[in-house]
Amino acid sequence: MAIQSFHPPKRVLMGPGPSDVSERVLQALARPTIGHLDPLFVAMMDEVKQLLQYALQTKNPMTLPISAPGSAGMEACFVNLVEPGDKVIVCQNGVFGGRMKENVERAGGIAVMIEDAWGTAVDPNKVAEAFKKNPDAKIFAFVHAETSTGALSDARTLAQIAKQHNALVIMDCVTSVGGTPVLLDEWQIDAAYSGTQKCLSAPPGLSPVSFSQRALDVIKTRKHKVQSWFLDMNLIMGYWGTGKRAYHHTAPINNLYGLHESLVMLQNESLEKAWQRHRDHHLALRAGIEAMGLQFIVKEQDRLPQLNAVTIPDGVDEAAVRTQLLNDHNLEIGAGLGALAGKIWRIGLMGTSSSMWHVEYCLNALDKVLGKAGAKIKTGVAVDSAKAAFGKLAKAS
C-alpha cells in the first residue's frame, strides 16, 4: 500500500542529455549537506566559479551556476538584458531558438526572427541582412549547438556581425560546453548559459551562466526592475559575488557538490583533450552508423560530435525501437523534437558517455534491435567499422 523507496535501474544514457553521470560525481552528491552560508561552502562556490571560467574560457567575474536547469539559465539571460520595447534578433534553426523567442516576448521585447532549416547551421548572411533591416536591435541571440538537431553554428562569425552593429550577444551553449570549443571572451559573447547534464556529465538542475562587463553595465542601469526576483542578477551577485555573501535564495548544495566534482574532472582532463575525445568517438560512431546504412541529417562541417542526429530506416516504428533499446539493453537514445519528431534519432556521446565502450554498446544494441525489426540495414558490421575508424585515429594522433 505505502510507497516504497525508489531504486532506478542503471541505464546507459545516450540521448540528448542527461548523459551518464560517473560514480565519482554520484558519490560527491551524497556528501553531507552543509549550510549555504558556511565559510567552507562559500570557498567551494569560489572554486566552482573558477572552474566554470575555465570551462567557458572567460575571465568574466560574473560566471556562476543558476540554481535551476538550463531553461532557467536561458530565462536569466533574457530577463536581465531585455527591457520592454527592446528589439532582439533571434536565430531559429531548431527547438531552442523558438524558446528564445518566447523569452524575449514574455520580457516585453520584440523578437525579429531569422529562420534556418532544422539541421543546418545559422546562416551568417541572413544575420547581416537582419541587422541591415534592424540597425536598432539591442540584442542578438543564437544557439551554438542545437540539441534538437545536432547542428553547430559558427559562433565567432555570428558574434562578429552583431558586434559590428553594437548589439549585445546572447549565446546558448547548453550542449557545447565541454564537448566542443566554447570561447566566450575570444568570441566576445556578452551572456551565455549552459547546462550540467550534457558534456559536463553532472546531474541536471543547474545552469552555468556568464555575463560580460558590458552586459553587467546594461543590467545595472536598467530602467525597469528585472521581472524575475529569483533570476535578478543584481540580487544573485550579492550571494555569488565577492565580499560578504548576503542570503538571496538557498543554493542547491548537494547539486553543487556534483557540479564541482565534474568540473574538477574536466580540469584534470583538460578542455583540449575533452574536445578531442568527443570528436574521436563521434567519428567512430559515424563509421558504424554509416556502415549500417543510416545517414546523418546535418552536413559534415556543421555536425556536433556530441549529438548525432541520424535517419530512421524506412518502415521502422521508431518509438518501438527506442522502447526495445530501453527494455532489452537499458539504453536510452533520443527521439526527434518539433519538426524532426518521428524523423530522426538523436544519439548523444556527451561527457562520460563519450567513450568507445558507449559507441560499441550502442551500435551493437541498434544492430540487434533493428535486425529483429527487419529493418533494411546492413547488420553485423557496425561495431567493427567503428573500431577500425577509431584505430586509425589513434594511429594518426
Added chain:
Amino acid sequence: MAIQSFHPPKRVLMGPGPSDVSERVLQALARPTIGHLDPLFVAMMDEVKQLLQYALQTKNPMTLPISAPGSAGMEACFVNLVEPGDKVIVCQNGVFGGRMKENVERAGGIAVMIEDAWGTAVDPNKVAEAFKKNPDAKIFAFVHAETSTGALSDARTLAQIAKQHNALVIMDCVTSVGGTPVLLDEWQIDAAYSGTQKCLSAPPGLSPVSFSQRALDVIKTRKHKVQSWFLDMNLIMGYWGTGKRAYHHTAPINNLYGLHESLVMLQNESLEKAWQRHRDHHLALRAGIEAMGLQFIVKEQDRLPQLNAVTIPDGVDEAAVRTQLLNDHNLEIGAGLGALAGKIWRIGLMGTSSSMWHVEYCLNALDKVLGKAGAKIKTGVAVDSAKAAFGKLAKAS
C-alpha cells in the same frame, strides 16, 4: 595548483535550513541518473506527487515540485496568478512578506501591505480591515511560518476572511510543511509553495507547490501570458500532468530521488507523529534555553516548534559565538535577518534535526561557548532541564 575534490565536514545543521539530511536521503541522491522521460522516472514522479499531496493534505492534482528552490516556488505562485493591475493584499511580519511584495510588483500587480511587528503572528483584524478598504483585491498572500522570526500565523482564520471576499489565497508554507499542521484543502488555500530543506530534510533545490482547481481556472484563462516561461504552470503541467509527458525542461533527476526518499520517510512516520516530534523537542529545547536565562521573542501561542528565535545575552558578540559553534562544535545555528539582525539567534529543530540528540548537542555547545565568552547565563543546567522536560512529556503521552 589545480582545484581538488571538495570534501565537506559533517556539520550539525540547526539553523533556519538546510536541516540535517539523513544518510538514507543522501544515498538516494547517489543512485544512477536516468532520463527525465524514462517510464520508470515518470512513475516515480507520480509517486512524488502523491506523497506531496499527503504532506500538504490536499487532493489538488496540480501538486508537484518546481525544479528550483523555494524562492522560485514563491515566484511560480505569483507570476501564474497575478496579472498586470491586479490588487494583492500581502501580510508582512518578517522577511518573506517583503519578498512577496517584490513578486507582486514585478508581475505588474499592486501590493496592499499589512504590517505586523516582526516576531508576531499576522493579525486577522488587520486583514479584515484591509479587505473592507480593498474589496476589489483579487489575491490574499501570507506567510504561514515566518522563517525569519519563528512566528506561526493562523492560516485557517486568515484564509476564511479572504474567502469571504472571494479572493484567491496564496500561502508560504516553506518552513511549516512536515513540522506543524498544513491542511491545504481544509483551509481552502488556492496556491501554496514550500521548500525541501526545512522539515522535509531533503537537500535544497526543489520547491513543492500546489494549486487548487479555482487557481488553475484563473491560470488557464489569463489575459496575458505568464511572464516566466520556466515557471508557466500551463507548460509545466505538460510534463508533470497526467497522460503523455511532453518535455518542458530537464527535471533535476537526482534531487527528486532525494525528495522522494524523504517523503517516503515522512509517510512511514506519519504526519501526526512528525508534528508531535517537532512539538516535543521544541518544548525540551525551550526548557533548556530558559534555564540558561535566554528568552524567546515570539509569544508562546504563536511559536513555531521548528524555528526557535531566542535573544542574545547582553554584551556578547553574536557573530563570534556562531563562528565558535561552527569551528569548535561543527554546529550551525542561524543569525537574525532584516529587522532582527544582531538581535536574535534562530535555532532550527527541523526534520532530521528534530531529535533529543540535537537538543542536547546544541544546548551543551551553547553552554560551553557562552560560558567561555563570559556571558551572563546560568551554565551547566540547560541539558538537564531539557531532559527533565522531555521526560515529563514522554510520561504524559
